[in-house]
Amino acid sequence: MSTDPRTIADFNATLPNGETISLADRLGKVVLVVNTASKCGFTPQYKGLEELWRKYREQGFEIIAFPCNQFGGQEPGDADEIAAFCEVNFGLSFPLMGKVEVNGPDTVPLYDWLKAEAPGLLGSKSIKWNFTKFLIDREGKVVRRYAPTDKPAALEKAISRLLSSSRT
Known part of the structure; x- marks a missing residue:
């Protein structure tokens, strides 16, 4: 982990309609x-992500999903197509943001920060594939990076521990 004093509150995200929102309300x-x-x-992981969100959202858990088309062109649709696919196939009810780039010169600032805070294997910064996950605590700091192969259920203990140990 780096000693970067920033938190998730220092970043914005873009909604599918193009509106920019602050992530400051994610603190806590x-x-x-x-x-x-x-x-x-890895798309079936949407089901596990939805299950985690439904189970823990009332305790202060949130998922922020960023569609990305940088890996094999596997997210070619527009915002409406993506939302419809996720709702019909997985009953998705947590928020999807607008499409982003997570690697390269057009990487959104949030992902530059996430990658610096929690590098991958052997210290690599780049995102290797879809469904790379970053867990952030109530103080807005990155706790851990999870590989695309880590199923959402494998994160449940860490999520539960963070929710119970850092009440605000």
């Missing part, structure tokens, strides 16, 4: 940030 919540895609082998 346990947040899972994940880059997603509708046509990926």
